[in-house]
Amino acid sequence: xxxxxxxxxxxxxxxLRVSKIRDGTVIDHVRGGQALNVLAILGIDGTxxxxxSVGMNVPSNRFARKDIVKVEGRELSQxxxxxLSLIAPDATIxxxxxxxxxxxxxxxxxxxxxxxxxxxNAGCITTGDEPVISRFSVLEDGVRCSYCETIVRDEIASLIxx
Amino acid sequence: xxxxxxxxxxxxxxxxxxxxxDHASEIDAxxxxxxxxxxxxxxxxxxxxxxxxxxxxxxxxxxxxxxDIVDMGPVDSSSVKKGETLxxxxxxxxGYADALVVRHPKQGAATMASEFVDVPLLNAxxxxxxxxxxxxxxxxxxxxxxGLDDLTIGIMGDLKYGRTVHSLAYALTNFETQQHFISPxxxxxxxxxxxxxxxxxxxxxxxxxxxxEEILPSLDVLYVTRIQRERFPDExxxxxxxxxxxxxxxxxxxxxxxxxxxxxxxxxxxxxxxxDETDHAAYFEQAHNGVPVRMALLDLLLSDDKGIRGExxx
Ligand SMILES: [Zn+2]
Numbered sequence: 507x508x509x510x511x512x513x514x515x516x517x518x519x520x521x522l523r524v525s526k527i528r529d530g531t532v533i534d535h536v537r538g539g540q541a542l543n544v545l546a547i548l549g550i551d552g553t554x555x556x557x558x559s560v561g562m563n564v565p566s567n568r569f570a571r572k573d574i575v576k577v578e579g580r581e582l583s584q585x586x587x588x589x590l591s592l593i594a595p596d597a598t599i600x601x602x603x604x605x606x607x608x609x610x611x612x613x614x615x616x617x618x619x620x621x622x623x624x625x626x627n628a629g630c631i632t633t634g635d636e637p638v639i640s641r642f643s644v645l646e647d648g649v650r651c652s653y654c655e656t657i658v659r660d661e662i663a664s665l666i667x668x
Numbered sequence: 669x670x671x672x673x674x675x676x677x678x679x680x681x682x683x684x685x686x687x688x689x690d691h692a693s694e695i696d697a698x699x700x701x702x703x704x705x706x707x708x709x710x711x712x713x714x715x716x717x718x719x720x721x722x723x724x725x726x727x728x729x730x731x732x733x734x735x736d737i738v739d740m741g742p743v744d745s746s747s748v749k750k751g752e753t754l755x756x757x758x759x760x761x762x763g764y765a766d767a768l769v770v771r772h773p774k775q776g777a778a779t780m781a782s783e784f785v786d787v788p789l790l791n792a793x794x795x796x797x798x799x800x801x802x803x804x805x806x807x808x809x810x811x812x813x814x815g816l817d818d819l820t821i822g823i824m825g826d827l828k829y830g831r832t833v834h835s836l837a838y839a840l841t842n843f844e845t846q847q848h849f850i851s852p853x854x855x856x857x858x859x860x861x862x863x864x865x866x867x868x869x870x871x872x873x874x875x876x877x878x879x880x881e882e883i884l885p886s887l888d889v890l891y892v893t894r895i896q897r898e899r900f901p902d903e904x905x906x907x908x909x910x911x912x913x914x915x916x917x918x919x920x921x922x923x924x925x926x927x928x929x930x931x932x933x934x935x936x937x938x939x940x941x942x943x944d945e946t947d948h949a950a951y952f953e954q955a956h957n958g959v960p961v962r963m964a965l966l967d968l969l970l971s972d973d974k975g976i977r978g979e980x981x982x
Binding site for chain 1: 751753754755772773774775776777779780783795796797859860863
């Protein structure tokens with residue numbers, strides 16, 4: 507288990523700010539200000555009745571400020587974790603069952619993300635009607651379209667195909 | 669059976685480039701050595717935007733190898749007009765031809781098309797992306813005139829939209845070259861391209877300038893491209909800026925006697941006609957080199973035992 511378990515580190519005082527969940531996922535150590543993008547990636551906007559708690563700009567040991575997202579009744583798929591890694595590279599994912607953290611892992615940046623982001627370049631072949639799945643290679647500080655080679659460093663979340 | 673595609677100059681190593689250029693030299697010296705080698709071979713030409721010159725050059729190359737072409741014709745009269753996707757078009761024409769040449773206005777078009785076919789596919793330009801056969805004939809011309817190592821080259825004009833420039837600059841990082849990029853600020857190399865060049869060559873060989881004056885005396889080759897009127901909001905602005913990047917006999921007073929001047933053509937007024945008759949001018953030779961270089965590429969790609977790359981990708 508990690509040395510930064512929620513319930514035993516300096517963040518404990520702030521734990522009360524975000525309610526505990528019974529079954530679901532806690533995405534912790536999200537960079538301050540990115541929580542809403544995390545929800546966007548997961549396609550969560552509240553309209554489907556999901557129970558979601560968000561802590562924003564919570565004081566943290568690791569960063570000056572972090573965000574926390576807790577989603578009741580939902581475990582993340584590998585695809586979701588891959589994209590999450592692009593905007594929240596330091597996040598930890600806690601899978602909670604019956605109030606206990608049963609799995610805890612750091613996100614890992616994949617080499618390539620397919621079919622999740624759409625290319626912002628209007629001149630790119632992937633933006634037309636072609637039967638092609640978008641593909642981006644993941645760079646140290648951004649993503650790059652495998653077709654037109656456009657590099658995106660900021661606002662990757664805005665490319666998420668919804 | 670393995671088939672290579674030619675999509676970008678980035679996929680080619682120094683060794684691959686030399687294989688192609690050496691073969692082009694052999695063909696240039698003795699065209700009869702390959703005459704008839706690809707009899708019965710059909711090359712499919714898919715030009716989704718017009719480029720008569722490039723198309724004629726491919727057609728000439730294929731016919732000189734003994735083969736023939738099948739041409740999709742202008743987009744206006746084809747299925748594309750009815751909304752057919754590129755992916756469908758290449759899969760249909762693949763059944764008619766032994767190799768395909770694709771020119772398309774969208775970036776990444778050739779990469780995508782190559783994922784749908786099993787015959788060799790050559791990119792003849794994909795929007796603002798790549799144009800690798802032009803790059804190969806540029807490299808061939810540079811090698812013939814100045815050599816590719818210990819080379820100081822100036823690349824001038826529209827560096828932002830000029831795909832020829834991007835492909836060439838990238839390919840040159842395989843050699844011992846010092847590259848100077850000369851353009852108005854608004855037409856500088858895209859940051860993506862600068863990023864790639866630095867990744868490839870640690871940046872030491874790359875410099876950007878807004879004027880030719882300071883570096884002209886040190887150049888072995890000056891590669892000039894056209895600055896297009898439509899890149900500027902008004903005529904005055906265009907005239908003023910474009911005028912600073914035109915060369916004539918006066919400009920060349922400061923140049924080395926051995927300076928080679930290249931241009932992908934067509935030119936408008938970037939190079940004064942008075943330069944045509946000087947030993948500096950290599951642009952018509954450059955255009956002619958398109959044929960032996962494309963013959964070399966087609967011969968390598970169409971021969972089961974050759975290919976242009978040391979190893980297959982993916
Ligand atoms: Zn793209």
